[in-house]
Amino acid sequence: MSKKRLTGRLRRKLRVKNKVRGTEMRPRLTVYRSLSHVYAQVIVDTKGETLAAASTLSKELKGQLKNMGNTEAAKAVGELVAQKAREKGITEVVFDRNGFLYHGRIKALAEAARQKGLEF
Numbered sequence: 846m847s848k849k850r851l852t853g854r855l856r857r858k859l860r861v862k863n864k865v866r867g868t869e870m871r872p873r874l875t876v877y878r879s880l881s882h883v884y885a886q887v888i889v890d891t892k893g894e895t896l897a898a899a900s901t902l903s904k905e906l907k908g909q910l911k912n913m914g915n916t917e918a919a920k921a922v923g924e925l926v927a928q929k930a931r932e933k934g935i936t937e938v939v940f941d942r943n944g945f946l947y948h949g950r951i952k953a954l955a956e957a958a959r960q961k962g963l964e965f
Contacts, residue, residue: 858944865941866890874926874958874965875941878950881914885926885954887938897929919950923957931962940965 867873867890877884884900899906899922901913906925910918930938945951959965 854944856944861941861944865939867939867941871937871939872896872935873941874930874938874963875943876945876951876954877943878919878945879914883914883919883922883950883954885922885958887926887930887933887935896933896935897926899926899929914950916950916953919953920957923954924961926954927958927961927963936962937964 867888869889872887872889875886875888882901886895887897888895901918906921942951
């Protein structure tokens with residue numbers, strides 16, 4: 846990734862993070878994507894605690910996915926993180942796209958989490 850694109854994403858990330866905070870009543874669902882994997886976490890910022898996490902490297906998804914870096918994998922991660930959050934009693938979250946554009950894998954993960962019962 847070029848330095849210009851990276852600094853732009855980090856600038857967007859900080860701008861969004863200053864506005865979006867996760868509380869105990871409504872934790873933050875944050876997403877990260879690399880070229881080969883997708884990661885998602887449900888975080889309470891006031892405590893600094895991760896309540897649920899899922900990624901393409903999770904043992905639940907490890908043997909099921911053919912390709913780890915596409916939209917199909919992002920959908921699977923979104924479903925898994927929503928399932929784990931629902932097991933902990935979390936139904937509402939705030940979405941932190943982490944400076945990435947709401948497009949492609951990020952959008953697929955968000956829509957899959959919404960379909961599995963998370964509200965944001």
